[in-house]
Amino acid sequence: MRNLPVAWTCIAAALIGAGGCGFQPEEPQSDGSELRFVSGAPVDTLDPQATSWLVDFRVIEGLFEPLLKVNPATLKLEPAAAEAMPEISADGLTYTFRLRPDVKWSNGDPVKASDYVYGWSRALLPDLAADYAGLFFCIAGAEDFFTWRSEQLAGFAKSTQSAQGLWEESQRRFAQTVGLEAVDDRTIRVRLREPTAYFNELVAFAAFMPIHQDSASTFMELDPDVGMWTMRSAYFSDPANLVSNGAYKLTEWTFKRRMILDQNPHYWNKAAMGNTRVVMEVNSDEGNALLNYKQGKYDWFPNLSPSSPQTPELVSSGRADVPAAAAAGTVFYVFNCRPMLD
Numbered sequence: 001m002r003n004l005p006v007a008w009t010c011i012a013a014a015l016i017g018a019g020g021c022g023f024q025p026e027e028p029q030s031d032g033s034e035l036r037f038v039s040g041a042p043v044d045t046l047d048p049q050a051t052s053w054l055v056d057f058r059v060i061e062g063l064f065e066p067l068l069k070v071n072p073a074t075l076k077l078e079p080a081a082a083e084a085m086p087e088i089s090a091d092g093l094t095y096t097f098r099l100r101p102d103v104k105w106s107n108g109d110p111v112k113a114s115d116y117v118y119g120w121s122r123a124l125l126p127d128l129a130a131d132y133a134g135l136f137f138c139i140a141g142a143e144d145f146f147t148w149r150s151e152q153l154a155g156f157a158k159s160t161q162s163a164q165g166l167w168e169e170s171q172r173r174f175a176q177t178v179g180l181e182a183v184d185d186r187t188i189r190v191r192l193r194e195p196t197a198y199f200n201e202l203v204a205f206a207a208f209m210p211i212h213q214d215s216a217s218t219f220m221e222l223d224p225d226v227g228m229w230t231m232r233s234a235y236f237s238d239p240a241n242l243v244s245n246g247a248y249k250l251t252e253w254t255f256k257r258r259m260i261l262d263q264n265p266h267y268w269n270k271a272a273m274g275n276t277r278v279v280m281e282v283n284s285d286e287g288n289a290l291l292n293y294k295q296g297k298y299d300w301f302p303n304l305s306p307s308s309p310q311t312p313e314l315v316s317s318g319r320a321d322v323p324a325a326a327a328a329g330t331v332f333y334v335f336n337c338r339p340m341l342d
Contacts (some may be wrong), residue, residue: 037300040283042257059261084098097190103245108266112182115211126146135205138192138194142180256282259279261277
Protein backbone atom coordinates (compact mmCIF):
# COMPACT_ATOMS: atom_id res chain seq x y z
CA MET A 1 0.00 0.00 0.00
CA ARG A 2 1.23 3.45 -0.86
CA ASN A 3 0.67 5.90 1.95
CA LEU A 4 -0.78 9.35 1.45
CA PRO A 5 0.64 12.42 3.23
CA VAL A 6 -2.30 12.47 5.64
CA ALA A 7 -1.19 9.07 6.91
CA TRP A 8 2.32 10.20 7.82
CA THR A 9 1.45 10.50 11.49
CA CYS A 10 0.41 6.86 11.55
CA ILE A 11 3.70 5.45 10.32
CA ALA A 12 5.48 5.13 13.66
CA ALA A 13 2.69 5.22 16.19
CA ALA A 14 -0.56 3.93 14.75
CA LEU A 15 0.25 1.00 12.50
CA ILE A 16 -1.13 -2.33 13.56
CA GLY A 17 1.54 -4.17 15.54
CA ALA A 18 0.93 -7.79 16.47
CA GLY A 19 2.43 -10.56 18.52
CA GLY A 20 0.33 -13.53 17.47
CA CYS A 21 -3.03 -15.12 18.07
CA GLY A 22 -3.88 -16.38 21.51
CA PHE A 23 -0.56 -15.75 23.25
CA GLN A 24 1.46 -13.07 24.91
CA PRO A 25 4.91 -12.45 23.44
CA GLU A 26 7.92 -13.69 25.33
CA GLU A 27 10.48 -11.20 26.58
CA PRO A 28 12.64 -9.80 23.74
CA GLN A 29 16.09 -11.37 23.54
CA SER A 30 17.92 -8.05 23.06
CA ASP A 31 19.23 -5.86 25.87
CA GLY A 32 17.25 -2.82 24.75
CA SER A 33 20.04 -1.18 22.78
CA GLU A 34 18.77 -2.85 19.60
CA LEU A 35 15.29 -2.65 18.10
CA ARG A 36 14.44 -5.54 15.80
CA PHE A 37 11.40 -5.59 13.57
CA VAL A 38 10.07 -7.60 10.69
CA SER A 39 8.96 -6.22 7.34
CA GLY A 40 6.60 -8.12 5.09
CA ALA A 41 8.22 -6.61 2.00
CA PRO A 42 11.72 -5.39 1.16
CA VAL A 43 12.66 -1.72 0.91
CA ASP A 44 12.68 -0.55 -2.69
CA THR A 45 14.63 2.69 -2.30
CA LEU A 46 15.90 4.99 0.44
CA ASP A 47 15.55 8.08 -1.76
CA PRO A 48 13.01 10.30 0.08
CA GLN A 49 11.94 12.06 -3.10
CA ALA A 50 11.68 8.92 -5.24
CA THR A 51 9.42 6.63 -3.23
CA SER A 52 5.80 6.49 -2.16
CA TRP A 53 5.86 3.16 -0.34
CA LEU A 54 5.18 2.81 3.36
CA VAL A 55 7.89 0.20 3.88
CA ASP A 56 10.46 2.61 2.40
CA PHE A 57 9.29 5.59 4.43
CA ARG A 58 9.49 3.59 7.65
CA VAL A 59 13.28 3.34 7.23
CA ILE A 60 13.77 6.72 5.54
CA GLU A 61 12.28 8.46 8.57
CA GLY A 62 15.02 6.94 10.72
CA LEU A 63 17.77 8.01 8.34
CA PHE A 64 16.64 11.53 7.49
CA GLU A 65 15.08 14.33 9.51
CA PRO A 66 12.73 16.99 8.13
CA LEU A 67 12.38 20.51 9.45
CA LEU A 68 9.28 19.58 11.44
CA LYS A 69 7.94 16.29 12.77
CA VAL A 70 4.78 14.84 14.21
CA ASN A 71 5.08 13.73 17.82
CA PRO A 72 3.85 10.10 17.74
CA ALA A 73 2.38 10.36 21.25
CA THR A 74 0.45 13.60 20.84
CA LEU A 75 0.16 13.75 17.01
CA LYS A 76 1.14 17.41 17.30
CA LEU A 77 3.63 19.13 15.03
CA GLU A 78 6.90 20.18 16.63
CA PRO A 79 10.36 21.31 15.49
CA ALA A 80 12.77 18.64 14.30
CA ALA A 81 15.85 19.92 12.46
CA ALA A 82 14.35 23.40 12.72
CA GLU A 83 15.01 25.12 16.03
CA ALA A 84 11.42 26.40 16.24
CA MET A 85 8.16 26.47 14.33
CA PRO A 86 8.42 28.71 11.26
CA GLU A 87 7.78 32.41 11.17
CA ILE A 88 4.74 32.99 8.95
CA SER A 89 4.04 36.32 7.27
CA ALA A 90 0.76 38.10 7.94
CA ASP A 91 -0.58 37.16 4.50
CA GLY A 92 0.24 33.47 5.07
CA LEU A 93 2.48 33.31 2.00
CA THR A 94 6.01 33.34 3.41
CA TYR A 95 7.41 30.72 5.78
CA THR A 96 10.86 31.16 7.31
CA PHE A 97 12.59 28.19 8.95
CA ARG A 98 15.83 28.36 10.91
CA LEU A 99 17.96 25.27 11.47
CA ARG A 100 19.28 24.24 14.86
CA PRO A 101 22.94 25.24 15.22
CA ASP A 102 24.03 21.68 16.04
CA VAL A 103 22.37 19.63 13.26
CA LYS A 104 24.91 17.53 11.39
CA TRP A 105 25.10 14.87 8.73
CA SER A 106 26.33 11.38 9.56
CA ASN A 107 29.75 12.28 8.12
CA GLY A 108 30.07 15.25 10.48
CA ASP A 109 29.24 17.98 7.98
CA PRO A 110 26.84 20.68 9.21
CA VAL A 111 23.35 20.44 7.74
CA LYS A 112 22.79 23.50 5.57
CA ALA A 113 19.66 25.25 4.43
CA SER A 114 20.83 24.58 0.87
CA ASP A 115 20.59 20.82 1.56
CA TYR A 116 16.86 21.22 2.13
CA VAL A 117 16.50 23.36 -0.98
CA TYR A 118 18.43 20.72 -2.92
CA GLY A 119 16.24 17.89 -1.63
CA TRP A 120 13.01 19.71 -2.40
CA SER A 121 14.24 20.82 -5.82
CA ARG A 122 14.91 17.17 -6.72
CA ALA A 123 11.19 16.50 -6.36
CA LEU A 124 10.49 19.27 -8.85
CA LEU A 125 12.68 17.75 -11.54
CA PRO A 126 10.48 15.67 -13.84
CA ASP A 127 13.73 13.93 -14.79
CA LEU A 128 13.57 11.96 -11.53
CA ALA A 129 9.82 11.21 -11.75
CA ALA A 130 9.07 11.89 -8.07
CA ASP A 131 5.69 10.43 -7.13
CA TYR A 132 4.92 13.31 -4.77
CA ALA A 133 6.05 16.20 -6.98
CA GLY A 134 2.53 17.61 -6.78
CA LEU A 135 2.85 18.21 -3.04
CA PHE A 136 5.40 20.92 -3.80
CA PHE A 137 3.13 22.79 -6.22
CA CYS A 138 1.80 24.98 -3.40
CA ILE A 139 5.19 26.72 -3.52
CA ALA A 140 5.14 29.79 -5.77
CA GLY A 141 6.38 28.99 -9.27
CA ALA A 142 6.93 25.29 -8.54
CA GLU A 143 4.26 23.89 -10.83
CA ASP A 144 5.19 26.31 -13.61
CA PHE A 145 8.83 25.22 -13.38
CA PHE A 146 7.88 21.53 -13.38
CA THR A 147 5.68 22.03 -16.46
CA TRP A 148 8.31 24.08 -18.27
CA ARG A 149 11.07 21.53 -17.61
CA SER A 150 8.76 18.70 -18.75
CA GLU A 151 8.03 20.48 -21.99
CA GLN A 152 11.69 21.25 -22.60
CA LEU A 153 12.64 17.61 -22.11
CA ALA A 154 9.80 16.43 -24.36
CA GLY A 155 11.07 18.64 -27.17
CA PHE A 156 14.79 18.15 -26.51
CA ALA A 157 15.38 15.66 -29.33
CA LYS A 158 14.21 18.20 -31.91
CA SER A 159 16.04 21.16 -30.40
CA THR A 160 19.58 22.35 -31.05
CA GLN A 161 20.27 22.97 -27.37
CA SER A 162 22.76 20.79 -25.50
CA ALA A 163 21.82 18.92 -22.34
CA GLN A 164 24.22 21.07 -20.35
CA GLY A 165 22.81 24.24 -21.85
CA LEU A 166 19.27 23.21 -20.99
CA TRP A 167 20.33 22.36 -17.44
CA GLU A 168 22.01 25.72 -16.92
CA GLU A 169 18.88 27.44 -18.23
CA SER A 170 16.76 25.30 -15.88
CA GLN A 171 18.87 26.29 -12.89
CA ARG A 172 18.48 29.97 -13.71
CA ARG A 173 14.75 29.58 -14.18
CA PHE A 174 14.38 27.72 -10.88
CA ALA A 175 16.28 30.40 -8.95
CA GLN A 176 14.25 33.20 -10.56
CA THR A 177 10.76 31.71 -10.42
CA VAL A 178 10.44 29.15 -7.62
CA GLY A 179 9.77 30.52 -4.14
CA LEU A 180 12.41 28.45 -2.41
CA GLU A 181 15.59 30.05 -1.08
CA ALA A 182 18.49 29.33 1.26
CA VAL A 183 18.93 32.81 2.71
CA ASP A 184 22.07 31.69 4.56
CA ASP A 185 23.43 28.40 5.87
CA ARG A 186 20.75 28.15 8.55
CA THR A 187 17.75 29.96 7.07
CA ILE A 188 15.21 28.65 4.56
CA ARG A 189 12.56 30.94 3.10
CA VAL A 190 9.54 29.55 1.27
CA ARG A 191 7.02 31.62 -0.67
CA LEU A 192 3.65 30.01 -1.39
CA ARG A 193 1.43 30.76 -4.36
CA GLU A 194 -1.57 30.97 -2.02
CA PRO A 195 -2.15 30.48 1.71
CA THR A 196 -1.87 26.75 2.48
CA ALA A 197 -3.11 25.90 5.96
CA TYR A 198 -1.52 22.44 5.93
CA PHE A 199 1.92 23.48 4.69
CA ASN A 200 3.59 22.67 8.01
CA GLU A 201 2.15 19.16 7.79
CA LEU A 202 3.65 18.82 4.32
CA VAL A 203 7.05 19.94 5.61
CA ALA A 204 6.92 17.08 8.13
CA PHE A 205 6.30 14.54 5.36
CA ALA A 206 9.17 12.33 4.22
CA ALA A 207 9.30 13.70 0.67
CA PHE A 208 10.46 17.01 2.21
CA MET A 209 13.63 15.49 3.68
CA PRO A 210 17.00 17.10 2.91
CA ILE A 211 19.71 15.50 0.79
CA HIS A 212 23.45 15.96 1.38
CA GLN A 213 24.16 17.90 -1.78
CA ASP A 214 27.95 17.57 -1.81
CA SER A 215 27.88 13.76 -1.87
CA ALA A 216 24.61 13.07 -3.71
CA SER A 217 25.38 15.41 -6.60
CA THR A 218 28.44 13.32 -7.52
CA PHE A 219 26.08 10.43 -8.34
CA MET A 220 23.96 12.53 -10.73
CA GLU A 221 24.54 12.03 -14.44
CA LEU A 222 23.30 14.20 -17.31
CA ASP A 223 22.25 12.19 -20.34
CA PRO A 224 23.42 14.13 -23.43
CA ASP A 225 20.97 12.28 -25.70
CA VAL A 226 17.73 13.09 -23.87
CA GLY A 227 18.77 16.04 -21.69
CA MET A 228 17.66 14.37 -18.46
CA TRP A 229 19.37 13.90 -15.14
CA THR A 230 19.60 10.37 -13.77
CA MET A 231 20.92 9.23 -10.41
CA ARG A 232 22.99 6.13 -9.89
CA SER A 233 21.26 3.89 -7.38
CA ALA A 234 24.53 3.16 -5.56
CA TYR A 235 24.19 6.38 -3.56
CA PHE A 236 21.06 5.32 -1.70
CA SER A 237 21.89 1.60 -1.49
CA ASP A 238 25.53 1.53 -0.39
CA PRO A 239 26.28 2.40 3.27
CA ALA A 240 29.68 3.68 2.16
CA ASN A 241 27.98 6.35 0.04
CA LEU A 242 24.79 7.37 1.80
CA VAL A 243 25.02 10.41 4.09
CA SER A 244 22.01 10.99 6.38
CA ASN A 245 20.99 13.57 8.97
CA GLY A 246 18.53 11.56 11.06
CA ALA A 247 18.96 9.53 14.22
CA TYR A 248 20.52 6.65 12.32
CA LYS A 249 22.92 5.90 9.50
CA LEU A 250 22.81 2.95 7.11
CA THR A 251 25.26 0.21 8.13
CA GLU A 252 24.12 -2.78 6.09
CA TRP A 253 21.63 -3.50 3.32
CA THR A 254 21.35 -7.11 2.19
CA PHE A 255 18.67 -6.69 -0.45
CA LYS A 256 15.41 -8.53 0.25
CA ARG A 257 16.86 -9.96 3.45
CA ARG A 258 18.05 -7.50 6.08
CA MET A 259 18.85 -3.88 6.80
CA ILE A 260 20.82 -2.50 9.76
CA LEU A 261 20.78 1.10 10.95
CA ASP A 262 23.19 2.31 13.61
CA GLN A 263 23.07 5.48 15.66
CA ASN A 264 24.26 8.56 13.80
CA PRO A 265 27.18 9.66 16.00
CA HIS A 266 26.55 13.30 15.08
CA TYR A 267 22.79 13.36 15.65
CA TRP A 268 21.82 16.43 17.67
CA ASN A 269 19.31 14.60 19.88
CA LYS A 270 21.12 11.36 20.75
CA ALA A 271 20.14 11.69 24.41
CA ALA A 272 16.49 11.10 23.52
CA MET A 273 17.15 7.87 21.60
CA GLY A 274 15.99 4.64 23.22
CA ASN A 275 18.34 2.40 21.25
CA THR A 276 21.51 2.58 19.19
CA ARG A 277 20.71 0.02 16.49
CA VAL A 278 17.68 -0.95 14.40
CA VAL A 279 17.57 -4.25 12.53
CA MET A 280 14.89 -4.85 9.90
CA GLU A 281 14.42 -8.39 8.63
CA VAL A 282 12.27 -9.23 5.62
CA ASN A 283 9.79 -12.05 6.15
CA SER A 284 6.82 -12.32 3.81
CA ASP A 285 5.41 -15.35 5.67
CA GLU A 286 2.94 -13.72 8.06
CA GLY A 287 2.42 -16.81 10.17
CA ASN A 288 6.13 -17.38 10.58
CA ALA A 289 6.67 -13.71 11.43
CA LEU A 290 4.01 -13.89 14.17
CA LEU A 291 5.67 -16.99 15.59
CA ASN A 292 9.06 -15.28 15.64
CA TYR A 293 7.51 -12.31 17.43
CA LYS A 294 6.10 -14.66 20.06
CA GLN A 295 9.51 -16.23 20.57
CA GLY A 296 11.12 -12.84 21.10
CA LYS A 297 13.09 -12.65 17.85
CA TYR A 298 11.33 -9.41 16.89
CA ASP A 299 10.46 -6.44 19.10
CA TRP A 300 7.97 -5.00 16.62
CA PHE A 301 5.69 -6.43 13.95
CA PRO A 302 4.07 -3.55 12.02
CA ASN A 303 2.94 -5.46 8.95
CA LEU A 304 -0.08 -7.50 9.98
CA SER A 305 -2.59 -7.12 7.17
CA PRO A 306 -6.10 -5.86 7.96
CA SER A 307 -7.36 -8.83 5.91
CA SER A 308 -5.40 -11.36 7.97
CA PRO A 309 -7.63 -13.89 9.79
CA GLN A 310 -5.74 -13.10 13.02
CA THR A 311 -6.44 -9.37 12.86
CA PRO A 312 -10.02 -9.18 14.24
CA GLU A 313 -9.18 -11.26 17.31
CA LEU A 314 -5.96 -9.39 17.99
CA VAL A 315 -7.57 -5.95 17.66
CA SER A 316 -10.56 -6.89 19.83
CA SER A 317 -8.39 -8.55 22.50
CA GLY A 318 -7.38 -5.23 24.05
CA ARG A 319 -3.77 -6.35 24.35
CA ALA A 320 -1.33 -3.55 25.11
CA ASP A 321 1.04 -4.62 22.33
CA VAL A 322 -1.64 -4.42 19.61
CA PRO A 323 -2.47 -0.77 18.93
CA ALA A 324 -4.76 -0.15 15.96
CA ALA A 325 -5.75 3.03 14.18
CA ALA A 326 -7.06 4.14 10.83
CA ALA A 327 -4.59 5.13 8.12
CA ALA A 328 -5.19 6.54 4.67
CA GLY A 329 -3.87 4.77 1.63
CA THR A 330 -4.49 3.98 -1.99
CA VAL A 331 -4.73 0.64 -3.75
CA PHE A 332 -4.32 0.27 -7.49
CA TYR A 333 -6.22 -2.44 -9.38
CA VAL A 334 -4.96 -3.38 -12.83
CA PHE A 335 -7.43 -5.25 -15.01
CA ASN A 336 -6.43 -7.50 -17.87
CA CYS A 337 -8.70 -6.35 -20.70
CA ARG A 338 -7.17 -8.49 -23.40
CA PRO A 339 -9.57 -10.97 -25.04
CA MET A 340 -9.19 -14.63 -24.21
CA LEU A 341 -7.82 -16.63 -27.10
CA ASP A 342 -8.87 -20.19 -27.81
